[in-house]
Amino acid sequence: MSLRSRVVLFVTVLVVAIVGATGYVLNVQKNQDASLAAAPHVPQGGDLSTLRAAPHLVFRSTALGPEYGRVAVVPLTSPGGPRTFTPASCERVYATGDSAICLTAKRGLVTKYQAFLLDGAWARSRELSLTGVPSRARLSRDGTLAATTTFVFGDSYANPGQFSTRTVVTRTAGAEIGDIEKFRLIVDGKTITAADKNLWGVTFADDDRFYATAASGGVTWLVEGSLSGRTVKALRSDVECPSLSPDRTRIAFKKHGDLPAGRWRLAVYDLRTGAETVLAETNSVDDQVEWLDDRTVIYGLPRQADGTASSDVWAVPADGSGTPQVLIRDAWSPAVVRTQ
Amino acid sequence: MTVRDRPGAGASAAGKVATTVLLLGTVSLLTDVSSEMVASVLPLYLTAAVGLSPVAYGFLDGMYQGVSAFLRIAGGYAGDRGGQPKWVAVVGYGASALSRIAMLPATGFAAITAVVTADRLGKGLRTAPRDALIAEASDPAMLGRSFGVHRALDTVGAALGPLVAFALLALVPGSFDSIFVVSFAFAIAGVAVLVLFVPNLRPAAGTARIGLRRTLRAVGGRRLRKPLLAAGLLGLLTVGDGFLYLTLQDRDDFAAVWFPLLYVGTNVAYLALAVPLGRLADRIGRARVLVGGHVALLACYLLGALPSGGVALTVAVLLLLGVFYAATDGVLPALVSRLTPAEARGSGIAAAQTVVALARFGSSLLFGVLWSVQGPGASLLLFAGLLVVAVPFVAWLLRGVES
Numbered sequence: 232m233s234l235r236s237r238v239v240l241f242v243t244v245l246v247v248a249i250v251g252a253t254g255y256v257l258n259v260q261k262n263q264d265a266s267l268a269a270a271p272h273v274p275q276g277g278d279l280s281t282l283r284a285a286p287h288l289v290f291r292s293t294a295l296g297p298e299y300g301r302v303a304v305v306p307l308t309s310p311g312g313p314r315t316f317t318p319a320s321c322e323r324v325y326a327t328g329d330s331a332i333c334l335t336a337k338r339g340l341v342t343k344y345q346a347f348l349l350d351g352a353w354a355r356s357r358e359l360s361l362t363g364v365p366s367r368a369r370l371s372r373d374g375t376l377a378a379t380t381t382f383v384f385g386d387s388y389a390n391p392g393q394f395s396t397r398t399v400v401t402r403t404a405g406a407e408i409g410d411i412e413k414f415r416l417i418v419d420g421k422t423i424t425a426a427d428k429n430l431w432g433v434t435f436a437d438d439d440r441f442y443a444t445a446a447s448g449g450v451t452w453l454v455e456g457s458l459s460g461r462t463v464k465a466l467r468s469d470v471e472c473p474s475l476s477p478d479r480t481r482i483a484f485k486k487h488g489d490l491p492a493g494r495w496r497l498a499v500y501d502l503r504t505g506a507e508t509v510l511a512e513t514n515s516v517d518d519q520v521e522w523l524d525d526r527t528v529i530y531g532l533p534r535q536a537d538g539t540a541s542s543d544v545w546a547v548p549a550d551g552s553g554t555p556q557v558l559i560r561d562a563w564s565p566a567v568v569r570t571q
Numbered sequence: 572m573t574v575r576d577r578p579g580a581g582a583s584a585a586g587k588v589a590t591t592v593l594l595l596g597t598v599s600l601l602t603d604v605s606s607e608m609v610a611s612v613l614p615l616y617l618t619a620a621v622g623l624s625p626v627a628y629g630f631l632d633g634m635y636q637g638v639s640a641f642l643r644i645a646g647g648y649a650g651d652r653g654g655q656p657k658w659v660a661v662v663g664y665g666a667s668a669l670s671r672i673a674m675l676p677a678t679g680f681a682a683i684t685a686v687v688t689a690d691r692l693g694k695g696l697r698t699a700p701r702d703a704l705i706a707e708a709s710d711p712a713m714l715g716r717s718f719g720v721h722r723a724l725d726t727v728g729a730a731l732g733p734l735v736a737f738a739l740l741a742l743v744p745g746s747f748d749s750i751f752v753v754s755f756a757f758a759i760a761g762v763a764v765l766v767l768f769v770p771n772l773r774p775a776a777g778t779a780r781i782g783l784r785r786t787l788r789a790v791g792g793r794r795l796r797k798p799l800l801a802a803g804l805l806g807l808l809t810v811g812d813g814f815l816y817l818t819l820q821d822r823d824d825f826a827a828v829w830f831p832l833l834y835v836g837t838n839v840a841y842l843a844l845a846v847p848l849g850r851l852a853d854r855i856g857r858a859r860v861l862v863g864g865h866v867a868l869l870a871c872y873l874l875g876a877l878p879s880g881g882v883a884l885t886v887a888v889l890l891l892l893g894v895f896y897a898a899t900d901g902v903l904p905a906l907v908s909r910l911t912p913a914e915a916r917g918s919g920i921a922a923a924q925t926v927v928a929l930a931r932f933g934s935s936l937l938f939g940v941l942w943s944v945q946g947p948g949a950s951l952l953l954f955a956g957l958l959v960v961a962v963p964f965v966a967w968l969l970r971g972v973e974s
Binding site for chain 1: 739742743744746748749752753756759760763764768817821942944945946
């Protein structure tokens with residue numbers, strides 16, 4: 232082939248590639264605009280302060296449209312009904328009667344993540360220090376303690392642990408207590424000092440005691456910790472992202488078992504009897520579950536079917552019976568506020 | 572953990588470098604824009620759109636890194652044996668290009684793993700025949716510079732890829748398909764440059780066909796034995812950059828906040844130094860620069876092992892890591908291609924790169940275990956201590972090897 236015909240052929244390939252790729256992207260953009268405009272508006276309504284006076288659910292709304300990512304509130308009596316939007320936008324949210332913790336992401340070349348405490352009017356009252364990609368946030372029941380978990384490093388092929396987290400506990404009205412990974416980890420009476428030690432997914436029991444997940448060398452444990460003692464002690468293995476029931480007798484958690492990497496089953500562990508119950512949800516759940524009441528747990532599940540970044544909040548009985556039901560459509564990161 | 576092909580070029584140096592080297596650099600630039608576009612959003616895509624957790628992603632990444640080492644040898648030998656290094660490279664680049672478009676229908680874990688693996692296989696296949704072409708097209712006295720120019724262009728592509736990807740995500744939020752399509756367009760342009768303009772340079776007489784036995788003799792022969800031993804030994808003491816970055820973030824909040832950008836710091840140093848260090852290698856000897864690069868790595872470990880960090884220390888570690896890559900990544904194939912008979916050049920380069928990749932994989936496993944037992948600082952000090960012994964030994968081993 233002569234140089235000239237090769238140049239002609241190259242220019243042709245280049246033009247086809249550029250026109251094809253540009254056309255594809257523009258078409259996607261047009262469709263996105265159209266589907267955004269056509270998105271059915273989720274039913275809205277209600278008054279925020281009235282809602283918050285009665286038991287309610289706080290969550291991140293993932294309904295397509297201008298309110299995507301906004302924190303919304305529904306009454307506990309009608310979780311599937313109209314939602315009321317707050318002014319706050321969060322990737323992950325947790326709330327008590329008059330405060331909330333909100334993890335946000337500003338996407339860009341380097342996505343910037345921040346954690347805020349919100350006051351009763353959903354305004355930012357304090358910024359918490361945060362490093363890495365946020366994955367879990369919890370407040371203690373009275374709102375005096377806040378815990379955030381972030382992934383600082385998300386993968387490493389040679390390390391069985393595969394990731395590195397930081398879990399910081401802060402007194403909402405006072406000082407940062409610090410990274411609980413620095414606490415002493417005791418398993419079967421022995422202190423674990425391995426550098427691949429990770430702790431995440433805090434659930435508070437009272438002003439001092441909490442439960443969380445600890446991991447080292449590919450094994451995870453349910454740990455019970457003391458903030459004043461700066462110690463965490465392993466209770467049992469294969470427990471991730473614990474969540475304490477309202478009556479403080481049981482822990483709902485993600486169980487890995489012998490499932491493939493990155494898949495979990497929901498289970499409940501009874502602190503009084505040591506019995507473990509696997510729940511009826513057969514989908515893999517990667518969430519720190521929340522208790523709707525003493526009989527039901529709720530959790531977010533991504534909606535796989537339509538390829539959107541949407542998700543629903545599901546509910547399943549905590550005793551292993553029944554079948555999972557959608558509790559709130561287009562929702563994520565639920566928090567149940569039972570009022571004082 | 573693989574021998575990295577990343578770049579950095581200067582205009583004055585590029586002026587004297589063979590056109591074929593510049594064309595191959597352009598192919599690598601376009602292909603790297605394409606592959607880094609996908610690589611930079613893959614964790615996000617898998618966790619956000621497909622619904623895999625970071626743990627599953629870690630598994631995928633391990634596979635991603637592991638598969639290509641073995642195909643290098645096959646690619647190098649196929650290029651030598653058939654006397655068609657260009658077309659072996661075309662198959663490799665083509666496989667990676669097709670894997671981009673295959674991401675569109677792939678939705679499950681198994682399908683995505685298969686597509687990512689196909690991409691890595693393509694990369695493994697093409698590297699050695701491409702480096703053999705660079706060596707063939709270059710004046711033997713400026714091999715170091717040629718490889719430096721190629722790696723510099725390659726690194727420019729690697730730096731542009733994530734920028735293009737995130738610009739696209741800003742334009743069409745959440746549309747990973749757009750990223751795959753644009754990535755495919757870049758890859759096709761790269762393959763077109765390769766197919767249409769890069770000559771299929773055959774070694775020496777152009778008819779030499781080398782058999783497996785002679786290839787083995789050439790690769791296992793006396794001339795290559797010492798460099799391969801040296802490369803393997805040094806590779807065993809090379810801690811993966813992932814671990815170094817982890818060490819930095821562990822002691823220092825600056826490094827933790829800017830974690831995603833740490834590799835950019837290393838690449839900038841690499842880009843700036845690939846050509847100058849390549850020229851230096853041509854002047855004072857490739858073996859010397861290779862050994863010198865590991866002295867920079869030693870300094871990197873020592874600074875990394877310090878108990879407390881800070882911005883200056885973090886930046887120093889990143890720059891030293893860039894010096895290390897600039898002094899080794901292009902310099903090793905330059906060294907090896909001088910010591911291998913022309914008809915077995917691809918196999919020789921592939922052998923050296925595979926030895927390094929496997930040694931570094933072993934080193935990663937070992938360091939991972941050490942890390943979890945005794946923490947990053949002590950592990951780095953141990954590796955530093957071993958390097959203090961190994962570097963003079965390698966310097967002795969490689970003395971006069973190029974004469």
